[in-house]
Amino acid sequence: MPTSTWFRLNVAKRERVLEVAMREFGEHGYSTGSLNTIAREAGIAKGSLFQYFTDKLEFFAFVCDEASRRIREEMERRIAQVDFDQSFDEWLFDVLCDWTEYMADHPLERAVTAATNFELDNSVRSVVRDTANQHYLQVIHPTLQLWREKGDIRDDADLDVLATVILTILPFLALAPYYDGLDPIHDLRGRTPAEQRPVVRQLIAGFKPMFAPHK
Numbered sequence: 001m002p003t004s005t006w007f008r009l010n011v012a013k014r015e016r017v018l019e020v021a022m023r024e025f026g027e028h029g030y031s032t033g034s035l036n037t038i039a040r041e042a043g044i045a046k047g048s049l050f051q052y053f054t055d056k057l058e059f060f061a062f063v064c065d066e067a068s069r070r071i072r073e074e075m076e077r078r079i080a081q082v083d084f085d086q087s088f089d090e091w092l093f094d095v096l097c098d099w100t101e102y103m104a105d106h107p108l109e110r111a112v113t114a115a116t117n118f119e120l121d122n123s124v125r126s127v128v129r130d131t132a133n134q135h136y137l138q139v140i141h142p143t144l145q146l147w148r149e150k151g152d153i154r155d156d157a158d159l160d161v162l163a164t165v166i167l168t169i170l171p172f173l174a175l176a177p178y179y180d181g182l183d184p185i186h187d188l189r190g191r192t193p194a195e196q197r198p199v200v201r202q203l204i205a206g207f208k209p210m211f212a213p214h215k
Contacts, residue, residue: 002062006052017042017052019108021063026111030060030124033115057124064128067112068135074102076139088152088211089204092166096173096200100193103174110174117171133167140166157211165207173200 006014020042025033035056039046053059078098082091103110116132119125140163147153153162176183177191186199 001058002052003054009052013044017044017049018063018066021059022067022108022112025060025063025115026108029115030057030119030128031121033060035059057127060124061127061131064112064116065131065135067109068116068132071102071106071109071113072135072139074106075099078102079139079143088147088150089208091147093201093204096169096204097193097197099170100173100177100196100200104177104193110178113171113174114179117175136167136170137163151213153211154213162207162211165210169203 009017017038021033021038024038024041028034035046035049039049049059053062075095075098079095082094082098084091086094103113113132116125116128119128141159144153144159144162148155148157148159153159172182173188173196176186176188177196178189180189183189186202188196188199191199
């Protein structure tokens, strides 16, 4: 949690520090991300960072939390505009396509997503991943329950397992088109969101038997 000094900064300065930190940690991760670089590019003294945060891990965790919050809030806005009168699998296809488009258009948030997933230090990764997962699950769990009540997810479907599948697919779709070595099967690397759509549909078709109502 940032100190009160952080919250007393004017909004423009906070946003500048946050944007620079997202870029630095997004490119280099926690271990090699440089506080010197962040301070220099943000136009502040390095010592000021320790007036805002107790240490580097708290700073990194805050940056990751802010990135996850931005992603969740924008996706909630987009999800609210997706047609809820269609079937669940078609709705999910539209949502996941929105997700791929968001990630294509927001390289800073995408880079921080990569930093949270690729961090080698297990103790650091657990802190930032737990926070990111909670942001996603705030949306996933109630949404799945709504679709069950609507009848598009059958009563005996395990919503926790379905949430796990979706929670696994989200970072895969966010990162595989932009980082080498993540997708040896579908060849998403370098594909545009439009070119990713057949793969999105294929993935949904693969786990549809987990939730589809019996005919």
